[in-house]
Amino acid sequence: MLALEQLLPEAASQGTQLAVTPEGFLEGYIIQTKGLTAERYAEVAERIPGGDYFDRISKLCAKCGIFLAAGMAEKEDGRFYNTCALIGADGKLIGKYRKSHTLNDEPLNTLGDSFPVFKTPLGRIGIMICYDRQPPEVARILTLRGAQIILNPAAGSRGETNANMMRTRAYENGVPVVFCHYAECLIIDRRGNIVKRAESDRDAIVTAEVEIGRASSTIDHRRPELYGDLCNPGPV
Numbered sequence: 001m002l003a004l005e006q007l008l009p010e011a012a013s014q015g016t017q018l019a020v021t022p023e024g025f026l027e028g029y030i031i032q033t034k035g036l037t038a039e040r041y042a043e044v045a046e047r048i049p050g051g052d053y054f055d056r057i058s059k060l061c062a063k064c065g066i067f068l069a070a071g072m073a074e075k076e077d078g079r080f081y082n083t084c085a086l087i088g089a090d091g092k093l094i095g096k097y098r099k100s101h102t103l104n105d106e107p108l109n110t111l112g113d114s115f116p117v118f119k120t121p122l123g124r125i126g127i128m129i130c131y132d133r134q135p136p137e138v139a140r141i142l143t144l145r146g147a148q149i150i151l152n153p154a155a156g157s158r159g160e161t162n163a164n165m166m167r168t169r170a171y172e173n174g175v176p177v178v179f180c181h182y183a184e185c186l187i188i189d190r191r192g193n194i195v196k197r198a199e200s201d202r203d204a205i206v207t208a209e210v211e212i213g214r215a216s217s218t219i220d221h222r223r224p225e226l227y228g229d230l231c232n233p234g235p236v
Helices: 002-013 038-044 052-064 136-144 160-173
Strands: 018-020 067-076 079-087 093-098 117-120 123-127 149-153 177-180 184-188 194-199
Touching: 002 052, 018 149, 038 067, 038 079, 052 067, 052 079, 067 093, 067 149, 079 123, 093 117, 123 136, 136 149, 136 160, 149 160, 160 177, 160 184, 160 194
Parallel strands: 018 067, 123 149, 149 177
Antiparallel strands: 067 079, 079 093, 117 123, 177 184, 184 194
């Protein structure tokens, strides 16, 4: 939280309009910690909105006049979620996305079951969290629902294979993609070109300018009437 309070004003002073944190930045993505109990997890998970730290983040966004996609553990009605909250430049919650795909490595979290796209003055924003990027259906459905940019907070794998995957997600859907990991950030334009790539072992600001909006892509040549097997639970 202290790092965000230091870095977000600096990013805003550089002209940044939309910022993204890694997955679970607020609590340090402790969900995979060996021996983690629900009681301990409840201590660090936030109510969205209404949590003390969430309120601090919201006020910070309003002070800086910046949009922020913030990853954090969420608690609601006795359940936990791996969530990314999208906060407006006025400090108000625009909406939240709950991670929907895992490798069964987040035993205390409940998986999300929807793919919201958020209308903002910057454009329509879609969010996927970490492993959500690997099934291509997630980015595609966000695009079909009108996303003009896709944000991907992450804490898992990175490197060349991941970079190629993220470039593909951008290219095949014709939308820019922002991948934000604790050790690597990728900002990719809607043609699949890496505009900015940065690796670091410390907190840092990574910025680039991309055009928000959808370009023509393979999504324009789909034949949905042929894809019924995509709804089957396993191989056919």
